[in-house]
Amino acid sequence: MRDVAVIGVGMIPFGRRDQDTLMDMLAYASMKALDDAGLGDKGVDALYVGNMGAGILQHQSSIASALVDRLSLLPAAAEAIENGPASGGSAVKNGVLAVASGYYDVVLVAGGEKMREVTGWRATDFVATMTHPEVEYPYGITLPGMAGMFTRLYMEKYGLTREMLVEVAIKNQKMGALNPYAHVEMMITKEGIYESPHSVVNNPPAADPLHLYDACPVSDGAAALVLCPLEMAAKLTKNVPVLVAGFGQATDTHTLQERDDPTDLKAVTLAAQQAFERAKLKPEDIHVAELHDAFTVLEIAESEHVGFFKKGEGGKAVLAGKTRLGGKLPINVSGGLKARGHPVGATGVAQVVDIVWQLRHELPEDRQVKNAQNGLTVNFGGFGNNVVCFILRRVEQ
Amino acid sequence: MAVDMELESVLRPPEFPQAPYPPKVITLANGKRMVVREVTRADVPQLLKSVHPTLFIDRDYYNVVGARVYAELIAWQYYRVQNEYVLVGQVDGLVAGIVNGRLYSPKVGMSLHTLAIDRGLRIGAHLFAAKMEHHIEYLNQDEVLIVAESPIGFRRWMIEYGLEPTTIPHELGGAPSYKLTRELYFKSKSRLVVGDRPVPQDLMDVAQQDLTVATEKAIREKIAGLKGR
Numbered sequence: 001m002r003d004v005a006v007i008g009v010g011m012i013p014f015g016r017r018d019q020d021t022l023m024d025m026l027a028y029a030s031m032k033a034l035d036d037a038g039l040g041d042k043g044v045d046a047l048y049v050g051n052m053g054a055g056i057l058q059h060q061s062s063i064a065s066a067l068v069d070r071l072s073l074l075p076a077a078a079e080a081i082e083n084g085p086a087s088g089g090s091a092v093k094n095g096v097l098a099v100a101s102g103y104y105d106v107v108l109v110a111g112g113e114k115m116r117e118v119t120g121w122r123a124t125d126f127v128a129t130m131t132h133p134e135v136e137y138p139y140g141i142t143l144p145g146m147a148g149m150f151t152r153l154y155m156e157k158y159g160l161t162r163e164m165l166v167e168v169a170i171k172n173q174k175m176g177a178l179n180p181y182a183h184v185e186m187m188i189t190k191e192g193i194y195e196s197p198h199s200v201v202n203n204p205p206a207a208d209p210l211h212l213y214d215a216c217p218v219s220d221g222a223a224a225l226v227l228c229p230l231e232m233a234a235k236l237t238k239n240v241p242v243l244v245a246g247f248g249q250a251t252d253t254h255t256l257q258e259r260d261d262p263t264d265l266k267a268v269t270l271a272a273q274q275a276f277e278r279a280k281l282k283p284e285d286i287h288v289a290e291l292h293d294a295f296t297v298l299e300i301a302e303s304e305h306v307g308f309f310k311k312g313e314g315g316k317a318v319l320a321g322k323t324r325l326g327g328k329l330p331i332n333v334s335g336g337l338k339a340r341g342h343p344v345g346a347t348g349v350a351q352v353v354d355i356v357w358q359l360r361h362e363l364p365e366d367r368q369v370k371n372a373q374n375g376l377t378v379n380f381g382g383f384g385n386n387v388v389c390f391i392l393r394r395v396e397q
Numbered sequence: 398m399a400v401d402m403e404l405e406s407v408l409r410p411p412e413f414p415q416a417p418y419p420p421k422v423i424t425l426a427n428g429k430r431m432v433v434r435e436v437t438r439a440d441v442p443q444l445l446k447s448v449h450p451t452l453f454i455d456r457d458y459y460n461v462v463g464a465r466v467y468a469e470l471i472a473w474q475y476y477r478v479q480n481e482y483v484l485v486g487q488v489d490g491l492v493a494g495i496v497n498g499r500l501y502s503p504k505v506g507m508s509l510h511t512l513a514i515d516r517g518l519r520i521g522a523h524l525f526a527a528k529m530e531h532h533i534e535y536l537n538q539d540e541v542l543i544v545a546e547s548p549i550g551f552r553r554w555m556i557e558y559g560l561e562p563t564t565i566p567h568e569l570g571g572a573p574s575y576k577l578t579r580e581l582y583f584k585s586k587s588r589l590v591v592g593d594r595p596v597p598q599d600l601m602d603v604a605q606q607d608l609t610v611a612t613e614k615a616i617r618e619k620i621a622g623l624k625g626r
Contacts, residue, residue, distance in 0.1 A: 018456065119548050186517050189428030198591040201526070202426040202519055213426070 001100045003230035005241035005395065008037025009353040014183040014221030014341035022051075022058050022114040025222035027070050029346075030110045033224035034071075037237045044226075045104035046077040050091030050111035051345035052084055056126055057118060067110065077104070084130040085294065086381025087111065088348025089249075089388030092225070096244050099227050106236070111349030112222030123218045127344065130382050132255045144215060146256060146383045147295040148207030153263045154297060155209065162209060164315030166194045168296040169213040171324055172332050176339020178367050181350075183219045183341030214296040219341030223350035230395065240360045245281065245374070245393040248274025252385045265305045268378060271389035272306035275376070279391040283307035286329065286391070287372040288358045290351040292380035293336040299323075302378050303331060306389070330369050333358065348379035352390055359394040410479035413503050418484060418531045421592030422600055425518045431486045431493055432596055432604040433527045441474040443608050444485070447492045447514055450616040458547040459512075459620055465569070466510045469497055481509070484531065486524050490607030494520040496528045498541070506532035506541035507568060508577075511550065514611070515619050522553055526590040529558075533582045540579070544572040558585050 010032025012025055020028075026049065034040060049064040060066075064078035083090040088111030095109040115123045124142050131137045131146075154160045170190060176182035193203040193213050203211045233241035250270035256262050276282060283306060291306075293299035300314040308329055309317050317323055323331040334340045334354040337347060355375035357363050372394070379388045420434035436444065448470065451463030473481040480500035486493040493515040501507040508528060513521035532541045543560060544567045545551035554560060560575035567574040596604075611619065 120552075184517070186427060188426045192424055192426040192428045196424040198424045199426075200588055201522055201591050202424075204588065 002102055004096045004099045004227055004244045005230040005233040006225050006244065006352065006356050006392070007228050007233050007237040007239055007241055008033045008035070008039065008226035009224070009356045010034075010036055011181050011223040011350055011353050012221060013181045014219045014343060014346070014350075016116045017114070017220040018116070020114075020220070022054055022060065022063065022112055023066060023070055025114065025220065026063070026067050026110045026112040026224070029112065029222035029224040030067065030071055030108060033108065033110075033226050037226040037239065039106070039226060039236065043106050044073045044076045044108045045106050046095070046098055047073060047079075047108045047110065048091040048095045048098075049078070049080045050083075050088035050109070050349055051080055051113060052082055052087045053113060053115065053126055053344065056129065058114060073108070076108075083386055084381035085127075085292070085342070085344040086348055086379045086386045086388050087345040088223070088350065089377070089379030089390070090348065092349055092352055092390065093247055093249060093388055095227050096247060099229055105228055105232060107227045108224060109227065109349060110222060110224040111346040113343035113345040114220045115218045115343055116220045120218055135255055135257070142207075143294070143383065144207040144210065147297060148210045149256075150262060150383070151209050151295070151297040154301060157263050158312035158315075160297070160300065160315050163194070164300060164318050165210070165214050165296040166190060167318045168293065168299050169193065169338060171318070172293065172299075172336045172338040175325065175333055175367065176335025179335050179340060182335045182339050183217050183221070184335070184339040188213060210295060210297065216294045216337040216342040219343045221341055221343035221346045221350070223346050223353045225349060225353055225356065233395075234397065240397065241395045242356045242359045243393045243395050244390060246275040246277065246279030246391040248272060248278070248389045250274070250387055254382070254385055256383055263301075265301055265384040265387075267384050267387040268302050268305040268380065268389070271387040272376075272378070275389040275391045276307070279393065281374060281391060286374050286376045288333060288355065288369040289329065289331045289376040289378075290334060290336065290354050291331055291378045292347070293332055293338045294342055294380070296338065298380060299331060299336065302380065306376065306378060325367065325369065333367055333369060348377070348388060351377035351379060352392065355390075355392050359392055405476065409476040412480050413500055415480055415482065415500060416535045416537070418482065418527070418535055419594055420596045420601060420604075421527070421594045422596045423523050423592045425488070427518060429488050430600060431488050431520070431523065432600050433484055433486050433524065433592060434596075434604060436483050436485050436608070438474050440608055441470050443610060444470055444483070444492065444495060447495065447610040447616065448512065450613040451512065451620065454617060454620055456621050457549060461546055462510050462512055466495060466497065466512050469509055473497070482531065484524065484527055485608070486520055487604045487608065488515070490603045490609045492608065492610055493518075494524045496524040498528050498532065500536060500538070501542065504539045506536065506538045508532075508541050508543045509569070514616055521549070522589070523591070525553060527592070529577055529582055530590050533577070533579055541577045542567045543575045543577060544569050546572070557589060
């Protein structure tokens with residue numbers, strides 16, 4: 001297996017992009033990644049596209065081959081990967097495997113979703129199609145509903161508090177306000193969403209005990225990256241190559257009710273263990289992480305399940321400022337899904353793009369983790385039933 | 398415009414006595430304080446500047462709501478609407494949103510429009526609540542007739558307040574009509590209606606002295622977002 005490097009990355013601002021089609025967004029992000037790598041439109045062997053909902057939301061299929069044509073990359077091989085909200089991570093994983101195997105040299109991976117052309121209700125229903133079609137979906141379960149129940153159990157078992165969740169929301173929206181690619185560019189305060197009696201309207205319950213500001217927005221957006229063998233990177237690009245040092249992927253039961261302990265995100269633990277093993281690194285070697293905070297509780301739970309903190313300690317770490325920029329382990333410096341947004345098929349790719357920017361030391365001072373060498377991503381599909389984890393490493397030239 | 402007061406006495410609708418809305422202050426999610434207060438006809442020219450950019454925003458039905466609010470403000474300014482009132486939300490003097498309504502009769506209110514200029518802070522939810530508070534608690538009405546012109550409005554009013562459908566037609570074009578009763582209002586009040594009174598004098602002074610309006614570009618960006626990139 002060959003070592004694989006990320007040599008180009010691109011993203012478009014997430015948010016509500018009424019003027020763009022899904023294909024427009026995927027093309028813009030792809031062109032940015034190709035330009036960043038210095039490749040132009042030449043030499044791409046294969047394209048993988050992460051997307052969950054084009055068939056439902058846009059009534060469109062075969063988007064990967066359409067994108068190849070749109071980008072004038074014919075006759076590159078093309079495949080769309082649908083894996084729920086982990087579609088982006090899965091697309092990156094398949095791209096990495098394709099290069100690592102030696103079959104392709106240059107692979108473009110794009111992820112995108114256009115969710116805002118339907119109402120919030122329809123978008124929630126669309127995301128809920130990942131739940132079990134016989135024992136969950138017909139009974140009205142939604143992802144916020146699942147997250148609410150998970151949070152209640154986590155509070156009871158590990159002493160998680162609303163204050164901890166509030167701090168995650170404030171931290172991530174603060175970082176989002178600094179990120180030109182973020183959907184939510186508004187800072188919030190503890191007084192405004194938690195302490196003031198007026199917060200009952202500002203931050204109403206969404207799925208008890210989760211409130212409005214505990215959830216990510218419904219977003220449009222796309223991100224892309226270019227992969228090649230590490231040994232070819234210097235010939236193809238002037239960018240500092242970022243090595244895909246390790247990855248892992250694991251699944252858990254489709255329904256939450258079948259898990260021995262619903263608070264145990266086994267797929268996160270297993271995916272992270274695989275990634276650390278392949279990268280020959282430990283959690284304490286990670287300098288920056290992008291975790292899948294579709295709900296604030298998930299940032300805390302995932303930070304524990306990947307091994308950054310012991311169970312029950314993740315929330316305390318947030319309160320202590322350990323996960324802020326400048327803290328011991330900055331998490332979701334991009335603003336995370338909470339503020340950068342969550343166009344589901346784009347998220348897993350965007351997380352890797354953000355970590356690549358961190359490891360190339362290209363971000364402005366107010367968003368750059370100083371001297372970051374290793375970064376980790378967790379892309380969380382379903383309610384933890386399909387998780388992809390990457391560890392990336394800066395390669396000094 | 399020259400006004401013939403003799404003719405005006407014929408043209409102007411007769412009005413019922415109408416209690417004022419006592420101003421209040423609300424802490425928003427971003428920690429800023431929004432003063433909610435009743436404005437007068439003299440404020441209309443300034444408010445129109447705030448509404449005008451929305452006429453051309455084809456998003457979330459802002460053009461529909463904006464055009465109607467624009468007309469309602471002018472009609473109110475020239476005494477062509479009976480018993481209308483207008484409340485504004487101001488943050489540091491800047492107009493963040495406008496709501497209006499009127500008394501259909503002493504006991505029945507007619508909710509007109511809710512226009513949030515600043516978005517993402519539940520300005521519309523706060524101002525709509527203030528409007529309902531005014532009808533029920535200060536104008537002492539029994540019910541308020543309401544229609545929604547956007548999906549956001551439907552969610553905010555019909556669902557969050559649990560409004561009751563009614564066959565009484567609303568004067569805004571025949572859309573399905575709903576009503577907020579006193580019972581429904583007080584049932585929802587603790588979770589939907591907030592604000593502190595009295596408003597600290599320094600905040601009130603800024604609100605009254607600086608009824609300021611963001612630039613047309615800023616208003617468009619606030620409403621439509623910055624993501625046209």
